[in-house]
Amino acid sequence: MHKVCVLGSGFAGLITAQVLLSDGFDVEVVSQDASPGGVWSRERVYPDLQINNVHGEFRFSCLPMPPPKDATVTGGRLSGEDMCAYAETFVDKFLSGRMRYKTLVTRVRRVEEGGWLLDVKDLKTGEIHELRYTKLALCTGGCHTPSIPDYLAPEAARRAGFSGAVLHSRDLGPEFATLLQNDGHPKKFVIIGGGKSAQDAAKNFVKAGHRATMIFEKADTVLAAPIPLPSFIRRSRQLSVFHAYIVSDVVHRRFLHTTRVGAAIVHGTFSTINALSVSAALGIPSDSPLRNAHSMFWDIRLNDEGTARDGSFFALANAGKIDLVAPARASGYAPGGSGVILEDGRTLAADVVILATGYTSSWGGILGAFLRLDLCIHLLKSAEDDVREELGLNRRLQVEDDAEFDHLWNEYTSLANPPRAAREAHMVASIYRGLVPAANLGRRDFAINGAIFTTNSGYTFEVGAHWISSYFLRDAFLKLPPTPEDALTHARMTAAWLRRRHPRMLGWANESYSSGLAFWNWPQLTDELLADMGLRTHRSGGSWLTWPFAVIDLSEIATLGEERRVQRALLRDRRSSRVL
Secondary structure, rough: OOOOEEEOOOHHHHHHHHHHHHHHOOOEEEOOOOOOOOHHOOOOOOOOOEEEEEEEOOOOOOOOOOOOOOOOOOOOEEEEHHHHHHHHHHHHHHHHOOOEEEEEEEEEEEEEOEEEEEEEOOOOOEEEEEEOOOOEOOOOOOOEEEEEHHHHHHHHHHHHHOOOOOEEEHHHHHHHHHOOOOOEEEEOEEEOOOOHHHHHHHHHHHHHOOOOOOOOOOOOOEEEEOOOOHHHHHHOHHHOOOOOOOOOOOOHHHHHHHHHHHHHHHHHHHHHHHHHHHHHHHOOOOOHHHOOEOOOOOOEEEEEOOOOOOOOOHHHHHOOOOEEEOOOOOOOOOOOOEEEEEOOOOEEEEEEEEEEEOOEOOOOHHHHHOEEOOOOOOOOOHHHHHHHHHHHOEEEOHHHHHHHHHHHOOOHHHOOOOOOOOOOOEOOOEEEOOOEEEHOOOOEEEOOOOOOOOOOHHHHHHHHHHHHHHHOOOOOOOOOOOOOHHHHHHHHHHHHHHHHHOOOOOOOOOHOOOEEOOOOOOOHHHHHHHHHHHOOOOOOOOOOHHHHHHOOOOOOOOHHHHHHHHHHHHHHHHHHHHOO
């Protein structure tokens, strides 16, 4: 029995652990958090935190999710509390006794005779000890380690004389009740950032009687409708077909993305959706900074608002109750500690500063602690360089890679006239299928889940967990590239495609949340993973004409474990027959 360590107790880690356990592995989940859920762990959720999914969209096939308490008001919108409760129930039902909380990994190294050794620190007692496993599943995600520019850090605020609280949006949960206290003197909150967490924070501060100002350069685009969208739109392949994919695998996509008429339909459709969202659904004024938003087609910075409702961020912003300073960029703290200074010289008075500045990779602290054991290597290198070389995580996407693969997509008329590409690309261009470092393909002892950026994380994480389990089990039916070099070529091609498909986003998403960007195209990605396992694809059914409108449901993948076991048994029977 192989003992597997799943690093991270977010949703990717939980489903990975459950699938591995059901396949016979001895599994332990190691997490520095005090409770499960990752982004939605008990210590991180705060009042009125809502996510970009509705009921039925983000869960796993093995456990139903109760409907939200206020489903009629929000159109079924899931709250942070809903996700937190679901994660805790999931652990109680499937992973009881398998969780090692409040455990910080300080060093990970491969041992010569095989397997992994982890140096860990117990955050409750301070004790340091070793844990040994045969395999590792890295599920730490890209929304755990705050990204804070030095000039906005709390230390910079103190040097400037600012005495108010300065904290990242990740740390709002424990402090929210204190921050919301109103003793008759409303506080001035300055929120740096314009994403979902910034919006939720601003909304809560204003509803508690405080003043809130948001500073951002460009707003996230928003998806909304006057009434809740039906399932055949929200939970089908319809929107994914309208987004170009690395292969034009069906006639619908070939027409839409390789003909001029199709390209006009595609861009016209997204322009219409955007107009309906900001005007008809949310009533955002034409002069609002929220109109200066990212592209719904080219970018992946999108918030699914669902429907308009009283008390929402957009309702408060439209009413002028939330100040929007944009396009603008904070450059630091004003001398004397009066507030935040902008690049154009303006100063915004502040009592509290919230840094909704996103996240950096969670891999740095973990992978930087790896120690490579290779007696044939005589050159002295740093531990971080060594492990990245061994696992193949040291290759970044390079502009020169594009030329090798660009001809594959020259016929894509829908990708003509793209926006200017980001100069910096954080994506690691060496992870096969977004799940396995190409250079480590043959070892079958290290995998990644939760690093693929997608709009349907539950479905994607679950299919990915089954792929990883078959990979660890060395299932003969799992189709893999013949060599690590072939896997690397595939990974480089995928990375070059993503630079072309989302030219501005590879510099925005951090590396541990960009092993793949399958934002709208998650049905195509998961079908590829199913095909790798020799399992049925396009499970939602429908004819060649109607399948884009068929509702995708998690029940479709509830039997993946059994299907894989049948495949395994059939292969054993065939081998036995040949021997006889």
